[in-house]
Amino acid sequence: MFKPKTKAQTTTLFAWALIAPAALVMFWVVVWPLYETFRLSFTDSTLGTLMGGAEYVGWENYEKAIGGRKFPSIVTRTFYWMFLSVGLKVVLGLIGATLLASNIRGRGIFRALVMPPWIVPIAIGCFGWLWLYNGHFGLLSNFAEMAGITDGPYSFLAYKQSAFYSAVVTDVWIGTPMVTLFFLAAMQGVPRDLYEAAYVDGASRWYRFRRITMPQIMPTVISMALLSAIWTFNSFEIIWILTEGGPRGATTTLIIDTFKTAIFSYKFGAGATRAVLVCILLGVFSLIYLTVLGWVGKKYGYAGVQK
Amino acid sequence: MATVKLENIYKSFGETEVLFDINLEINDKEFVVFVGPSGCGKTTLLRIISGLEEVTSGSVVIDDKDVSNAPPVERGISMVFQSYALYPHLSVFENIAFPLRVAKVSEKELEEKVFKAADILQLRDRLDFKPGQLSGGQRQRVAIGRSIVRDPKVFLFDEPLSNLDAALRGDMRVELAKLHQNLKTTMIYVTHDQIEAMTMADKIVVLHDGVIEQVGSPMDLYHNPKTKFVAGFIGHPNMNFLKTSDTDIKQKKLSANIGDFTLDLAVDVSDIKAGDEVDIGIRPEDLVVSSNKGGAPMTVDVVEHIGATVILYGTVLGNSDFCAVLPSDSVVKPGDTVNLTLDPFKCHAFDSSGQALLKS
The missing domain is CATH 3.40.50.300 (P-loop containing nucleotide triphosphate hydrolases)
Known part of the structure; x- marks a missing residue:
């Protein structure tokens, strides 16, 4: 029995053939590593078992990770790190974008000047900050001493609290430019007529910002904040270069902990577990975030679009 | 207030x-x-x-x-x-x-x-x-x-x-x-x-x-x-403008020559002298088809029927893009020639700087 293929079937086959190469690459670089991480997280894989012999250990890794003495404080610290840093980036980004959107002489130059922290490779930027924070040779310590705030060299990265907030400052420094530029682009998309109409009606600058600019750029702020949150949550190189998660774990976030476990201690299985936990936590966070903002958006009509 | x-x-x-x-x-x-x-x-x-x-x-x-x-x-x-x-x-x-x-x-x-x-x-x-x-x-x-x-x-x-x-x-x-x-x-x-x-x-x-x-x-x-x-x-279709080939002033009236045609216009001629170039403005709706052989011949290129009126576009006295509006019952086809005439009092005249010569 031989049934000639219908035209629709041929078209479908052809479509699959066209996306096959891309699908294969995606499988190779995304799906398989994800699956492997997931699989590893249920094994006792370490450097010693690398040549084979890693065994399935069930939920043991998860029990150990979540039940660990430091785990709650690491999770809390990670979220605190994320909220603080993203909050600062969004606020500074809004202020910066508003200033850059204003009609001032030479605003092209100012717009270009925002870019460097973002253009400079992160590692190089971080080394710059490393020197700034240095106790004996650092600019900041020197200034603080000259201004009489400290009475001797102060090593910003040597103390738990100051190390954490120093890392936040660096992270904000690196992360703000892109947020600013996205906000600026969104602000420029707001039709000028709206501001003029409000101005004719007597609305002040602040009123116009509050009732026109903010609602109009809200979709951008929401998506940018989420992206920034994910990046900050997983921000690794800044902390690693500045403090390697120290002193005494004061800057150890989940991603640092994952790296320390998996790569430094060669506990691949336990590290993979942490990576999976990061995924789950971020997924849950994103879901809650988007749901809440969906409600808010509906109530205030942020997502309203006009032709 | x-x-x-x-x-x-x-x-x-x-x-x-x-x-x-x-x-x-x-x-x-x-x-x-x-x-x-x-x-x-x-x-x-x-x-x-x-x-x-x-x-x-x-x-x-x-x-x-x-x-x-x-x-x-x-x-x-x-x-x-x-x-x-x-x-x-x-x-x-x-x-x-x-x-x-x-x-x-x-x-x-x-x-x-x-x-x-x-x-x-x-x-x-x-x-x-x-x-x-x-x-x-x-x-x-x-x-x-x-x-x-x-x-x-x-x-x-x-x-x-x-x-x-x-x-x-x-x-x-x-x-x-x-x-x-x-x-x-x-x-x-x-x-x-x-x-x-x-x-x-x-x-x-x-x-x-x-x-x-x-x-x-x-x-x-x-x-x-x-x-x-x-x-x-102002006005739709737009007013037609014809350049005069020669002008003369007779008894305080402007005598405008366009090709072989002469229009005698009752306008203020105090700032105009014989021979000055003048633009004659004619509203398309002021034109009528002459019943006898008088008037200027118009070679019709396009005929638009818009219900209440018929709009003709064609060439008059060497001026293409000339427009005339006729009553809806006019029977005209592209390629036809119609003889157009008008009340000279309804004409407008403009001097070379574009200022209207006031009707006197």
């Missing part, structure tokens, strides 16, 4: 001068239309009255008060924008209420005013909608509603109908005219469409290249254009 007076207004953007010595008086309750081709400065003039642009020199006087340097809100004006400028994230209610919220009007009074405006504009059942859910005409009405609630002394409209389709534009013209009758407020309206100007205005201000060409009632502009520009701009 609101009059608007513009005195010696000049405006330039950097090096570019866009308005020259604008002087204009607008009476209370008048519907004034600024009309002109794009780039003539009409929108800039409106924005100067609104306070969105500053004058370079000169003054804007509203109700005998010089407001040249006052912010818009203190001028007692409200403006409807070409794009409507509705806030897409706010409901129709909040859009209309916006100026009142800015002015911190009490909630009760605010609601009253919004509902009143919504009733006038038939938007009562649309108050909870977002602008994006409305049709073009409804958005237009919301924009008007937003300016009504402020109870302005002067309404300013910046090409408010240009984003609507032709049928809706006709309806909105009527609605705006009615609105003007109801509100009895001074209105200033900017458009590039001379039909809007003709149908709605009490007074038309024709602007061209930053100067006022002529101010007058629609029919005044139609019958007595002071310049060739106004003559060509």
Whole structure:
């Protein structure tokens, strides 16, 4: 029995053939590593078992990770790190974008000047900050001493609290430019007529910002904040270069902990577990975030679009 | 009670001068239309009255008060924008209420005013909608509603109908005219469409290249254009212009030769001498087909039947793009030749600088 293929079937086959190469690459670089991480997280894989012999250990890794003495404080610290840093980036980004959107002489130059922290490779930027924070040779310590705030060299990265907030400052420094530029682009998309109409009606600058600019750029702020949150949550190189998660774990976030476990201690299985936990936590966070903002958006009509 | 007076207004953007010595008086309750081709400065003039642009020199006087340097809100004006400028994230209610919220009007009074405006504009059942859910005409009405609630002394409209389709534009013209009758407020309206100007205005201000060409009632502009520009701009289809090949002056009358034809026109000839070149303006609707063999032959290229009339395009006395409007029962086909004639009294004549020679 031989049934000639219908035209629709041929078209479908052809479509699959066209996306096959891309699908294969995606499988190779995304799906398989994800699956492997997931699989590893249920094994006792370490450097010693690398040549084979890693065994399935069930939920043991998860029990150990979540039940660990430091785990709650690491999770809390990670979220605190994320909220603080993203909050600062969004606020500074809004202020910066508003200033850059204003009609001032030479605003092209100012717009270009925002870019460097973002253009400079992160590692190089971080080394710059490393020197700034240095106790004996650092600019900041020197200034603080000259201004009489400290009475001797102060090593910003040597103390738990100051190390954490120093890392936040660096992270904000690196992360703000892109947020600013996205906000600026969104602000420029707001039709000028709206501001003029409000101005004719007597609305002040602040009123116009509050009732026109903010609602109009809200979709951008929401998506940018989420992206920034994910990046900050997983921000690794800044902390690693500045403090390697120290002193005494004061800057150890989940991603640092994952790296320390998996790569430094060669506990691949336990590290993979942490990576999976990061995924789950971020997924849950994103879901809650988007749901809440969906409600808010509906109530205030942020997502309203006009032709 | 609101009059608007513009005195010696000049405006330039950097090096570019866009308005020259604008002087204009607008009476209370008048519907004034600024009309002109794009780039003539009409929108800039409106924005100067609104306070969105500053004058370079000169003054804007509203109700005998010089407001040249006052912010818009203190001028007692409200403006409807070409794009409507509705806030897409706010409901129709909040859009209309916006100026009142800015002015911190009490909630009760605010609601009253919004509902009143919504009733006038038939938007009562649309108050909870977002602008994006409305049709073009409804958005237009919301924009008007937003300016009504402020109870302005002067309404300013910046090409408010240009984003609507032709049928809706006709309806909105009527609605705006009615609105003007109801509100009895001074209105200033900017458009590039001379039909809007003709149908709605009490007074038309024709602007061209930053100067006022002529101010007058629609029919005044139609019958007595002071310049060739106004003559060509007002009226549809456009006025035909024929260049004279020779002119003569006989018994204080202008005798204009166009090819083999001679028109004797009763116009003021004090500034004209024999031999001067003159443009003769003829409205397409003033032409009639001559019953005998007299008149100028027109070779017809295109025939448009628009119901009430028939519009012919063709060549007359060597001038292509000549247009004639005939009664709807005229039987003419492309390629035909018709003999056209007209009452010389209905002709317009313009000197070489484009100024009309007044009819004497």
